[in-house]
Amino acid sequence: MADRIFSGVLFLVTLAYAVIAFTSIKAPFQYDPLGPETWPQLLSVVALLCIAHVFWRPDVHDAGVPRMMWVRLGYMVLLMLAYAELYERLGFVVSTMLYAGTASRMLGAKLVNAAIFAGVAGIGGYLLCSVILDMNLPFGEWFEVLLSSGE
Amino acid sequence: MDTIFSGLATGFMVALTPFNLMLVMGGCFFGTLIGALPGIGPINGVAILLPIAYSLGFPPESALILLAGIYYGAEYGGRISSILLNVPGDAGAVMTTLDGNPMARKGEAGRALSLSAVASFIGGTVSIVLMTLFAPVLSKFAVTFSPADYVALMVFAFASLASLVGKNPTKTLLGALIGLMLATIGIDANTGVARYAFGIPDLLAGIDFLIVVVGLFGMAELLSLVEEQLSGRLKTLPVDKSFVRWADMAKAKWTILRCSIIGFIIGVLPGTGASVASAVAYGTEKRLAGEDGKLFGTGDVRGLAAPESANNAAAGGAMVPMLTLGIPGSGTTAILLGALLMFNIQPGPLLFTQHPEIAWGLIASMYVGNVALLLINLPLVGLFARLLLIPQHYLTPLIAILSFVGIYSIVGNPFDLFLIVGLGVFGWFLKKMQFSLAPIILGFVLGGLFEGNLRRALSISGGDWGILFEDYQSLLLYGLAILVVVGPAYVSYRNRKAAKLNA
Amino acid sequence: MKFTSLWAAPFALALTVTAASAEVNSPECVAPANPGGGFDLTCRVAQTGLEAAFGTPMQVTFMPGGIGAVAYNLFNTTRTDDGNAIVAWSTGSLLNIATGKYGEFTENDVRWVGTAGADFGAVVVRADSPYQDLEDVMTALTGDAGSVVVGAGGSVGSQDWMKAALLIREAGGSPMDMRYVAFDGGGDAIAALLGGSIAVYTGDVGEMTPHLEAGTMRVLATMSDERLGGAFAEIPTAKEQGYDVEWTIMRGFYMGGDVSDADYQTWVDAFNAAYATPEFAALQAEKGLLPLNLAGDELTAAVAENMATLREIATEAGLIQ
Numbered sequence: 001m002a003d004r005i006f007s008g009v010l011f012l013v014t015l016a017y018a019v020i021a022f023t024s025i026k027a028p029f030q031y032d033p034l035g036p037e038t039w040p041q042l043l044s045v046v047a048l049l050c051i052a053h054v055f056w057r058p059d060v061h062d063a064g065v066p067r068m069m070w071v072r073l074g075y076m077v078l079l080m081l082a083y084a085e086l087y088e089r090l091g092f093v094v095s096t097m098l099y100a101g102t103a104s105r106m107l108g109a110k111l112v113n114a115a116i117f118a119g120v121a122g123i124g125g126y127l128l129c130s131v132i133l134d135m136n137l138p139f140g141e142w143f144e145v146l147l148s149s150g151e
Numbered sequence: 152m153d154t155i156f157s158g159l160a161t162g163f164m165v166a167l168t169p170f171n172l173m174l175v176m177g178g179c180f181f182g183t184l185i186g187a188l189p190g191i192g193p194i195n196g197v198a199i200l201l202p203i204a205y206s207l208g209f210p211p212e213s214a215l216i217l218l219a220g221i222y223y224g225a226e227y228g229g230r231i232s233s234i235l236l237n238v239p240g241d242a243g244a245v246m247t248t249l250d251g252n253p254m255a256r257k258g259e260a261g262r263a264l265s266l267s268a269v270a271s272f273i274g275g276t277v278s279i280v281l282m283t284l285f286a287p288v289l290s291k292f293a294v295t296f297s298p299a300d301y302v303a304l305m306v307f308a309f310a311s312l313a314s315l316v317g318k319n320p321t322k323t324l325l326g327a328l329i330g331l332m333l334a335t336i337g338i339d340a341n342t343g344v345a346r347y348a349f350g351i352p353d354l355l356a357g358i359d360f361l362i363v364v365v366g367l368f369g370m371a372e373l374l375s376l377v378e379e380q381l382s383g384r385l386k387t388l389p390v391d392k393s394f395v396r397w398a399d400m401a402k403a404k405w406t407i408l409r410c411s412i413i414g415f416i417i418g419v420l421p422g423t424g425a426s427v428a429s430a431v432a433y434g435t436e437k438r439l440a441g442e443d444g445k446l447f448g449t450g451d452v453r454g455l456a457a458p459e460s461a462n463n464a465a466a467g468g469a470m471v472p473m474l475t476l477g478i479p480g481s482g483t484t485a486i487l488l489g490a491l492l493m494f495n496i497q498p499g500p501l502l503f504t505q506h507p508e509i510a511w512g513l514i515a516s517m518y519v520g521n522v523a524l525l526l527i528n529l530p531l532v533g534l535f536a537r538l539l540l541i542p543q544h545y546l547t548p549l550i551a552i553l554s555f556v557g558i559y560s561i562v563g564n565p566f567d568l569f570l571i572v573g574l575g576v577f578g579w580f581l582k583k584m585q586f587s588l589a590p591i592i593l594g595f596v597l598g599g600l601f602e603g604n605l606r607r608a609l610s611i612s613g614g615d616w617g618i619l620f621e622d623y624q625s626l627l628l629y630g631l632a633i634l635v636v637v638g639p640a641y642v643s644y645r646n647r648k649a650a651k652l653n654a
Numbered sequence: 655m656k657f658t659s660l661w662a663a664p665f666a667l668a669l670t671v672t673a674a675s676a677e678v679n680s681p682e683c684v685a686p687a688n689p690g691g692g693f694d695l696t697c698r699v700a701q702t703g704l705e706a707a708f709g710t711p712m713q714v715t716f717m718p719g720g721i722g723a724v725a726y727n728l729f730n731t732t733r734t735d736d737g738n739a740i741v742a743w744s745t746g747s748l749l750n751i752a753t754g755k756y757g758e759f760t761e762n763d764v765r766w767v768g769t770a771g772a773d774f775g776a777v778v779v780r781a782d783s784p785y786q787d788l789e790d791v792m793t794a795l796t797g798d799a800g801s802v803v804v805g806a807g808g809s810v811g812s813q814d815w816m817k818a819a820l821l822i823r824e825a826g827g828s829p830m831d832m833r834y835v836a837f838d839g840g841g842d843a844i845a846a847l848l849g850g851s852i853a854v855y856t857g858d859v860g861e862m863t864p865h866l867e868a869g870t871m872r873v874l875a876t877m878s879d880e881r882l883g884g885a886f887a888e889i890p891t892a893k894e895q896g897y898d899v900e901w902t903i904m905r906g907f908y909m910g911g912d913v914s915d916a917d918y919q920t921w922v923d924a925f926n927a928a929y930a931t932p933e934f935a936a937l938q939a940e941k942g943l944l945p946l947n948l949a950g951d952e953l954t955a956a957v958a959e960n961m962a963t964l965r966e967i968a969t970e971a972g973l974i975q
Contacts, residue, residue, distance in 0.1 A: 006584050017332060020347065027342040027810075033614035036339040036346060039602045043332050050325040059319055063583045069378060076377050077576055080370070080551055084568035087555065096555075100548050107380055107544035117545050121552055129556055137560060294849035298835075338723055340838040342809050345757075353732070356717065356724040421845055476848070564732065603838070610835045611803050611851060 091140020182224020243425025278467030311434030330594020370575020418468025
């Protein structure tokens, strides 16, 4: 069943890919033997055949994920999306501390330990990567606004 | 020959001054650290540290030696997170996860790390020796490789991937197709038409390879870890004090030598680098192993040694067209080329006559760098392996933090962060449905090369498909492709027949 | 706000004449192609020529894809106010804007900063090619346009293609009969020429400088109005050889449309200061560029004028319907 649902979704996405390849990709001025549409057309046809085969003969019947697990995995994904969203706004240090603390706590770390881990990851990470290795990490838009208005 | 040896002597005089020696060591060390971060490989490692090297005001040969050290260090470092976390440190280290991570899960992280360090060392050294001896000849070969030959090379690469077929061949093929389809996103270089970008500017350039690797591997692995952890199925990995054994080396010696040569040759070709080299090497070795091939993917020493020797050999090979023709053979050498130009040194046929101290100093520093890396890496094996002792509830978030650092620091675009999370969810579903992720990555790498060169070849011939089978290089590659697919099947058929006769 | 800015700022103050309030602390030149081609060369001029202005080395980054379209879109959507980055462009980019290849954005959506100089089209063959002069190529093209495989670093409809199309037209053929192979950037195309995959490369004069010395390729003609100096003094123009084909390439830099006036002025001043030095002229000569020094408003006006001409040629060649 799991295989069927997944391949069903994959089928729809690939079908959309195929429709675009066959209808809307066109070069305005081109005389090469193969245009920009040929390759995607070819790929989409073979992919649709493969997906149909998986749908016909599924070999994974149960994903083995209980309902509670879906919720918790969803929570983890949301946490990462929030981390991505806040990365530039709050800067590396603060957003990483928030993420590291929440995620490790969720995975079973003690409150104190999670806080220590958050501090080490955020501040230590910034010192190592941005100060020593001079890598490009966000300082935090909100802090930049605060700093520049203070000048 | 004489010029080569006197050149090398000049080079070692430059590379072995205490100051330059210190720079090589330093570069190798920081390179290893940066390379170990998921996503950041040699390309970005060198790009990130290039301005620093320049601003320190060293003479050109010293700055280049430092950069070459970083380049090699990052190439070595890529394997560390592949083995320990199942998250490739860079593009060339994707295949390293296949056997490296299972070894770590068996408690042999130390053995895997030290074996791969030795394989990397041999791969790197073999390729530098080949480069020193044959660079001029090879650069001539590299440019004669026409678009039609690249098409043949892609066919060969896909054929050697056939060995990766898992339980369900349809799913493997589908995986490769998903990779190929992902690669069509973005502006078509031939006609300038945007495909599947839906007006999103961040997609116009296509999806960066590193984003696909970190997303599909890193983020998906993270979700799997969370799942195992919350369901209580995850045990802390045992870490013993294992180390590479002579028996391992004896078993893998031919693999390492063969893969060093395969990697070097693929590295020399402009446009194909460590990722293609390691994939072809892994596929070929699995096929050559015959019945033992079944052990590949479960923590076989040869399966680990093959991609590691090949990707380091490719790194050396890529230097050939850059130094001799001024044409970069890979993304990283493009950056090194930029570094040369920054010091007003024009690489090309005249480099060796105009700036022998730089050309030979760089080559000599590669010899030194490889030795340095082995010396740095072997004692550190124990330290890196202890990373696995970090409790899972810290290690799992750490994967996300490291991946974010790696991806964000490349171009500083937050859109990429959402992309890796999205690809991670997709990758997790694929894993649940028992897809293998390696074919997707390889489809993605090979996709652009395949399509671009096929179209170029047909433009050259004016639409005549015959051009694909015109010269001996193409035909040789097609021959090898058939051999790789049919050969092992034939061997096992004969074995079965022989077994029947004996019974 | 990177760590570098802490020590870079005093440098910038000490070394620039005019950039008193230098916000530009990590200057970057984006070459919108793979390394080794014309955009790379353009960025090198800025890198060396403006070194004194910022006191910190300019980073050259590569953003291949769509022959500059990717970068143009990026700087019109996400990095519109990045005061640290300039992007290399050439007449070819203007042509792409004219033909709509860069999407909805026009020449009025970015800020034109300065030029690196002028370059000219070049007809290049491998050292051992049977074609000895431009006439040989033109004769072959007249006989059967499809018999000569021409290649360059730009897609169909780009300026590299235009150079080839102009040649074919002069030979009496139609661009539609041409056998043209597009590569992503001049570096790949040069490799293909050296390897014999293509017979004629319609490249630029500037990128040929290092290769001329090496003797691996021959330039049959420059597509300039008059003979060039320096290493190219020996090479006849197409016009001299009796073919009225000319292609001048303006090379320069643009910034995003929302860059602050202060940052924009910092760059314009930096360019003007550089133009005044003999070192910049020497640098241009070394890179095979002719002096064409325009910055700020002057350049913006020149671009507008150029666009009108290009729209005309493109309509003629059938690129704009």
